[in-house]
Amino acid sequence: MSNVRTVAVIGGGISGLSTAFALHEQAAAAGIPIRCTVVDSAPVWGGKIVTHRVGNLVTEAGPDSFLSQKPAALDLCKKLGLTDELINTNETGKRASVYSHGRLHELPEGLVVIAPNQLGPFLRSGLLSWTGLARMGLDLALPVKRSTEDESLAAFFRRRLGRQAFERMLEPLMAGIYAGDAEQMSLQATFPRFVELEQQYGSIIRGMMASKKDGPPATRSSPKRTMFISLKNGLSDLVASLVRRLTDQGVTLKENCTVDALRVRSHQPGRWMYDVILSGGTALSVDSLVLATPAYVSAELVRPLTPIAGGLLELIPYASTATIAMAYPRASVSNAAEGFGFVVPRIEGRDLIAATWTSLKWPHRAPPDQLLARCYVGGVGRETILQLDDQALVARVREEMADICGVTAEPVYVEVNRWMKAMPQYTLGHLERLNQLEAALSRYGGLILTGAGYRGVGIPDCIRDGAIAAERVVRYLSGERS
Numbered sequence: 001m002s003n004v005r006t007v008a009v010i011g012g013g014i015s016g017l018s019t020a021f022a023l024h025e026q027a028a029a030a031g032i033p034i035r036c037t038v039v040d041s042a043p044v045w046g047g048k049i050v051t052h053r054v055g056n057l058v059t060e061a062g063p064d065s066f067l068s069q070k071p072a073a074l075d076l077c078k079k080l081g082l083t084d085e086l087i088n089t090n091e092t093g094k095r096a097s098v099y100s101h102g103r104l105h106e107l108p109e110g111l112v113v114i115a116p117n118q119l120g121p122f123l124r125s126g127l128l129s130w131t132g133l134a135r136m137g138l139d140l141a142l143p144v145k146r147s148t149e150d151e152s153l154a155a156f157f158r159r160r161l162g163r164q165a166f167e168r169m170l171e172p173l174m175a176g177i178y179a180g181d182a183e184q185m186s187l188q189a190t191f192p193r194f195v196e197l198e199q200q201y202g203s204i205i206r207g208m209m210a211s212k213k214d215g216p217p218a219t220r221s222s223p224k225r226t227m228f229i230s231l232k233n234g235l236s237d238l239v240a241s242l243v244r245r246l247t248d249q250g251v252t253l254k255e256n257c258t259v260d261a262l263r264v265r266s267h268q269p270g271r272w273m274y275d276v277i278l279s280g281g282t283a284l285s286v287d288s289l290v291l292a293t294p295a296y297v298s299a300e301l302v303r304p305l306t307p308i309a310g311g312l313l314e315l316i317p318y319a320s321t322a323t324i325a326m327a328y329p330r331a332s333v334s335n336a337a338e339g340f341g342f343v344v345p346r347i348e349g350r351d352l353i354a355a356t357w358t359s360l361k362w363p364h365r366a367p368p369d370q371l372l373a374r375c376y377v378g379g380v381g382r383e384t385i386l387q388l389d390d391q392a393l394v395a396r397v398r399e400e401m402a403d404i405c406g407v408t409a410e411p412v413y414v415e416v417n418r419w420m421k422a423m424p425q426y427t428l429g430h431l432e433r434l435n436q437l438e439a440a441l442s443r444y445g446g447l448i449l450t451g452a453g454y455r456g457v458g459i460p461d462c463i464r465d466g467a468i469a470a471e472r473v474v475r476y477l478s479g480e481r482s
């Protein structure tokens with residue numbers, strides 16, 4: 001009997017592809033011969049990562065960059081030989097703004113990802129009133145919450161930094177990342193670092209200031225990276241590179257192939273064979289299986305095996321959004337476009353969540369005589385706008401742009417990308433539900449879940465979680481062998 005172990009990865013977004021990549025690496029290191037197949041229902045690889053190249057424009061329908069602080073994506077780019085393709089944001093105009101009370105206010109520079117690490121810039125920004133600033137400063141003196149119970153992002157930031165700082169500054173930044181409602185989102189699942197900062201330093205501001213001092217020193221070997229980085233010709237190059245590497249490694253890649261169902265057979269106590277039923281009725285039988293599909297898809301696949309796991313997966317809600325790319329003649333918007341863009345707090349009651357001046361952030365994404373912008377709409381509680389057809393949606397977004405930043409020019413290029421049920425929401429109790437999910441699936445050794453629905457939505461989180469999934473497969477397969 002062959003000792004080659006078979007593994008299927010379902011879903012060829014960044015999570016599934018990086019799982020397959022890590023699997024090859026880790027199985028080789030453990031001396032386990034494997035045959036891996038990656039299956040995706042779409043005709044193209046990459047899931048949410050979709051770059052469009054139209055003439056001299058490079059637009060991103062989904063993610064446009066990733067955080068450099070989390071090393072997984074940078075490390076993967078290095079392994080794939082993409083380091084020379086990495087680009088920093090244009091530091092000359094790195095300001096961002098927030099829309100409040102009818103005008104744009106520059107966001108204070110001391111805001112690291114979403115919390116303050118210096119107070120000076122806040123005092124100067126004019127975004128918060130004196131009472132708002134004083135309330136934010138109270139964070140330095142407030143008692144620490146000792147209970148370990150999960151708390152919503154809104155409750156936590158209102159408690160520590162006050163209502164004004166939360167509503168005008170933090171809420172729109174969080175909505176920009178998760179397209180979520182901070183009143184429902186779990187602090188522990190989205191920003192666990194803030195729980196640690198409160199516990200360790202007794203204050204978010206003190207904690208952020210201390211972490212800034214403790215930051216890693218720049219080294220000669222690693223070039224300076226800005227907070228957000230991308231690839232010169234778009235993030236699809238990461239996907240293309242992964243697909244090439246997997247093909248070279250002998251991984252079978254099946255696109256245009258939907259997984260309709262899973263069956264499980266026990267051939268020895270505690271050992272399973274998984275039959276992956278593909279569209280068209282054929283089956284792929286494997287020793288181990290990684291589901292890198294959205295949680296609601298995985299819910300239907302595992303439900304016949306364990307209804308409890310199916311039910312828990314179904315409880316992870318997904319928000320729908322749309323990105324609208326618009327290129328303007330540069331001269332017609334030069335006064336209005338400044339910095340990287342702006343975010344719009346929920347309390348302003350607008351349809352636009354955020355807008356980025358893409359080609360100010362990454363200059364070569366548009367020819368010099370054009371300015372490429374990307375607008376972001378939808379998200380939890382703001383999804384009605386997605387019912388409009390493309391023409392009406394663009395008209396609405398253009399009205400918002402005119403009101404918020406005075407851009408009335410006719411775009412020379414427009415692209416609407418709809419993302420239905422695309423952004424997983426880590427609502428209160430998310431981590432507890434993940435524990436219950438693990439328990440419900442524990443019977444099925446070798447069946448592993450990964451993807452944006454669980455332990456981080458950003459690209460680096462998905463890559464890191466994919467590597468952990470691969471490690472679990474290899475551990476399972478080596479245990480099985482022994």
Ligand SMILES: Cc1cc2nc3c(=O)[nH]c(=O)nc-3n(C[C@H](O)[C@H](O)[C@H](O)COP(=O)(O)OP(=O)(O)OC[C@H]3O[C@@H](n4cnc5c(N)ncnc54)[C@H](O)[C@@H]3O)c2cc1C
Pocket residue numbers: 010011012013014015016039040041042045046047048049061062063064065066067257258259260292293294297321322323419422423450451452453457458459460462
């Ligand atoms: C508009 C938008 C902007 C974003 N911006 C950023 C950003 O700037 N930076 C960042 O780090 N992150 C960003 N994100 C988040 C990040 O892009 C995603 O969380 C991440 O790409 C998800 O990867 P994934 O592989 O887990 O899921 P997906 O990309 O959704 O992949 C899942 C795959 O499963 C396949 N599939 C589904 N059902 C089946 C089935 N039955 N059989 C076979 N295959 C199936 C799908 O076709 C898909 O390819 C953004 C997301 C969106 C939507």
